[in-house]
Amino acid sequence: MFENLSQNINQALRTLKGKGRITDVNVAATLKEVRKALLDADVNFKVAKSVTDTIKEKALGQKILIAVEPGQMLVKIVSDELTELMGGQKVDINTKGDPAVVLMSGLQGSGKTTFSGKLALYLKKQGRNVLLTACDVYRPAAIDQLKVLGEQIGVDVYAEPENKNPVQIAQNAIKHAKATGKKIVIVDTAGRLAVDEEMMREIEAVKKAIQPTETLFVVDSMTGQDAVNTAKAFNDRINFDGVVLTKLDGDTRGGAALSIKAVVDKPIKFIGTSEKMDGIDVFYPDRMASRILGMGDVISLVERAQQAYDEEEARRISKQIRKNQFNFDDFLSQLQQIKKMGPVKDLVGMIPGMGNMLKDVQIDDDAFKPIEAIIQSMTPKERANPEILDASRRKRISTGSGRSIQEVNNLMKQFDQMKKMMKMMNQMDMRSMAKQVRKK
Template sequence: MFDNLSTKLDRAFKTLKGQGSITEINVAATIKEIRRALVDADVNYKVAKEVTDKIKDEAMGRDVLTAVSPGQLMVKIVYDELTLLMGGEKQDIVIKGDPAVVLLSGLQGSGKTTFAGKLASFIKKQNRTVLLVACDVYRPAAIDQLKVLGEQIGVEVYSEPENKNPVEISRNAIDYAKKNNKKVVIIDTAGRLAIDEQMMREIEAVKKAINPSETLFVVDSMTGQDAVNTAKTFNDRLNFDGVVLTKLDGDSRGGAALSIRSVVEKPIKFISTGEKMEALDMFYPDRMAQRILGMGDVISLVERAQQQFDEDEAKRINQKIRKNQFNFDDFLSQLEQIKKMGNLKDLVGMIPGMSKAIKDVDIDDDAFKPIEAIIKSMTKQERAQPELLNGSRRRRLAKGSGTDIQQVNNLMKQFEDMRKVMRTMNKMSQTKGGMQQMAKMMGMRGK
């Protein structure tokens, strides 16, 4: 989502490249470009001016070290200021009470119902029992959508299709949760296409009746500066506890993420990408600043992987690699885990340096389908023993999977290359010299 902003900031930093020192003249030119980049990204102008003024003051007060160029120093200063602008530190969701109650608010189309499912899945993974509550009494499809999501993640959904009173439904749901040992209740409320008085009175009444431990405002980041204005209106009436930014994988300019914390003085707690239930991350201002500046976000990438790959499976795969027994069944299993981690382009963009490289590349979430089709066209024996796949068998796979022989041959070559790398890494990890060589490969110094 921050591709355009990242490109323009990179262009601004180039103003200082090759400069021997930071001066008021070259800083002024850089600051002008940074401010323009922020405003173009739909950041509130007042916020953009305030942050660039801080960047300028900080830059002029710094001595440039011999080992650090002015351009590198400016990147560090901008990183620090963007982190502060977005809140500085991660803010956790508050889950307390018996049951704990989380109230969701926002306009229709903001991704509120989908987020309700994602949050339920997120909390369920913490070994807490969750109850989803359908309190959107105006949009019949909202109840059905929530039930589909609940079934998908294995979470019960409470609804009263004939009742049109959201206050009564929410109270009854909490009573039901107490009787059925549900520790967390997530209430999905009605949205509108625009803010109106009836909507605001209704959500206020629900909040007053249930006294939630956490009230979250869900906003579509693709609406840009309008998202900030809407958040301010809701906060004035609801005094919510935090913001959720959805659709961050969309073609948005990113201004909402940068402005909203400063304007409403409430933390962003979650960011959501795509429709997959796993595509939800807690919001870390420092990590988002890294992504904006094209530094990647390896920590979030690793955390997503840890959520999908269990320890026992990792040990099993490692044993098979050591014995040179890694086969296509194992490979298919790994693909399934990767797919659960979220949008592929978003994942690749978390790797340092890759966000710029893939800026104009269309990475389709269906990219794995031909590979899966080829593997699923194999017999059980062929998956277990890839060396059996001779020319005639490969032609059969191409025909059975709807691909061509070149795609099958490419997969076989890539699979064998991957097995060789795995074997090499394993051998290297067994010796001190090997560990040093691995360290060199990874750009580290052996000890």
């Protein structure tokens, strides 16, 4: 995400590298390029001008520390201002109430229904008892879509297919939630292809009737400045509490994320990071600013790893490594854990420096498929005992997986190198433990 914006801003900031000090001239030249990068990213013109003016004022008023280069100082100032532009700090969703009611709003095609399911799963993982409510009475497949999502994630869906009154449906859903012990009700409302008076009156009526604890506006981030204009139109009528940016994984520009808070003065609370049902992240402005500037996002990377982490499986593999018995079954298991963490390119962007290094490299989400095909073409005995994979077995695996013999040999070579490295690290750990015992 934000590849174009990140590349352009970093290119602009490189002009200050090696400079002895910050001056009116070099700051003006750098910020001219930063402003251009923001405008190219479809950021609102007034927002782009305001933020670069603030950066200039802070940069020229800054006492440069001896240990810090001017370029580094400006990167820090830009990072702080991008963070402020996107809201300063993360804002949690309000789920207080018995039950708490979350009202979803937005245009048709913004990903509102899918996000309702994602949010339900996110809250369910926190141990909350959630009820999804189908109040889109216009789109023929909307109720069915929500039911399919509910079944997929194990969350109940309240629907009245024959009732065409969304206000009544929402009120009945809340009564049903109270009767069945549900703690959170997510109300999925109808959208239209454009902002219109009928839609606005309807969602105003639903909000007034159910008094939600949280109203979220869902918008497709890839629509850029249109997303900001739509957000303003909705906020003027229903005064929502927060924004959800969907399809951010496919947004190379980032105009909506950078403009929306400044224009409507409402926080971005969630972002959609993939099409999968767990493709949802809480929005952290500081982490996003860090990623835009190519500095990575290690905290989010660790959090994703913890979510995908299977403690029992990790202990089993650790035991295999200590015994020097790590095999292809274990390797395949580790690949599955990594895949649970999200799109590969997204993960790479969280590693400091890697986003810029690999900006022109296409990293497909199917990057692991060739490896999985090769391993799955092995017999159980071969996966458990990699050392028996002679030339004839490798040729059979190549044919069975549809991969070249060279790819099979490369995988074997990489696997052997990985085993050697694991063995060496294990020996170092053992020596370290022995030293600790001798000290005691």
